[in-house]
Amino acid sequence: MSQASNKVFANGWMAAVYLFLYLPIITLVVFSFNDSKLVTVWSHASTRWYSALMQDSDLLSAVFLSLKIAFLSALMSVFFGTFTAFALNRYTRFRGRTLLSSMSTTPLVMPDVIVGLSLLLMLVSLQHWLGYPQRGLFTILLGHALLGTAYAAVVVTSRLKEMDGKLDEAAMDLGAKPLQVFTLVTFPLLIPALVSAFLLTFTLSFDDVVLSSFLSGPGYNTMPMVIFSRARLGLNPTINAVATVTITVVTIAVIASSFYTSHIERKRKREMAFAYSDANN
């Protein structure tokens, strides 16, 4: 094969994969503006499913519950995920390190149904002994925070690996206490990673249907649970409308956050270059 035909093949392959990944999403969006009740047959453009969505109180309260859970569980995930990343990266030797590292990767790969069932059985036993917690918002929150912690730990770890320990050492040499090193040096450098960990765990929680179904109690239906029960019954144009709204919001958030992190990155590089040039003069 010649160089040029190689290039064509490579580009064609990549284009085909992107088409495969985006075709379903594009169809969802296009057909959300379809007037027909038949989801897959185009009649003419309208926004009737969006107005139907605004009146769908079941779905709207589910969206509200999901947003609340996603926000709180993302906060918890970033908190515990940062601890996990620090424990595993700053202390290379301690008893139970292998245990901690394998426990922290378990929620990433273990099938959702197992994580959901085992968590539920633990919480039911706990309730048996202590009379607490009741199944509902709190139990869903715990499940999502567990999953999120595992992902947040990965994101924070990769940032910690990029950062060199020299700045921490320098701060310590200048007399900063460990907590001061963290709040004044490490934490500010970590902020972009914490922001992306927050966004990632927020969307994971907002998306989860299996853990929520196991851990939820009566009256606590998250948005994916409502969508899932409707999608099981068949096609439903309001789902397309919800999808379009979600996709729009997520896309804007992802693009905005990637601009934000690259802006911070550039700013820091500028400041570092400046500091070095100062030091050399």
Added chain:
Amino acid sequence: MTKLARFSQSLTSGKLIVIGVPMAWFLLLVAIPLLIIMKISLSEMEATSVSKMISWTNGLPTLKLNFSNYQFIFSDALYVKTYISSIKYALITTLICLGIGYPFAYFMARAPKHIQPTLLMLIMLPFWTSFLLRIYAWKTLLVSNGVINNLLMSLHVINAPLDMMNNSFSLTIGMVYSYLPFMILPLYANLSKLDLRYLEAAADLGTSPFKAFWLITVPLSKAGIIAGSMLVFIPAVGEYVIPELLGGPSTLMIGRVLWDEFFSNNDWPMAAAVAVVMIALILVPMAILNRAEAKLEEA
């Protein structure tokens, strides 16, 4: 240094807190639940609660283990068939993801440096948008009066709608679609670090590009191949949502059996036993994954 002195020192330096907090969190939410699921799989359902494992007779504890759930799983042809079928679908998904994902990751790693972040973000973006909604989207594409059939029929490519839904075809497409990014990301991470000088040296010594690919690139990306394959295979074995929405009643997946035992039959010990057998099946792949990830980190 005495034990106590060491303990108080680690407390003041914050080490104990930094390690203790995540340790307690994961022990409570991962390790203990897995022990409890094993315990409950050895009990049976009594009316509305699970039977007690330890009962007290004359002040002495007696341990009651009930293996009937496991006996049932291994003697019932349908359970065995379902486990085998789940592994088969997970394996097929993994191989297709590797077949599509490896060339993709390879081309992406060779694309001009300045567009690589954009290419990567385009792979991640679908992962950020709801998984459930994307699976639902395939349903609108594949059903008999769906978008693809309508399009093909209006173009007169086919006369009758193709049967693409509620079978192993729709299930496999949904699984490959959902798990492809998990294959591409570790492969890309691996391939983008590949030292191109090896390939140049091979070319200088007269090796054809095709041979160099198989003798150099593939062996050097082994850790990425293994990590990606396990990241797809392990969760795919227990997948529930995709078979429920796209698989129809004919495709057997163990995640659905577990779900039905729990939600329809209300048989918690049986659901727990199904889960424990599933964990046993993915234990070896998980160990392989841990080793591959350790290798990727070294590189």
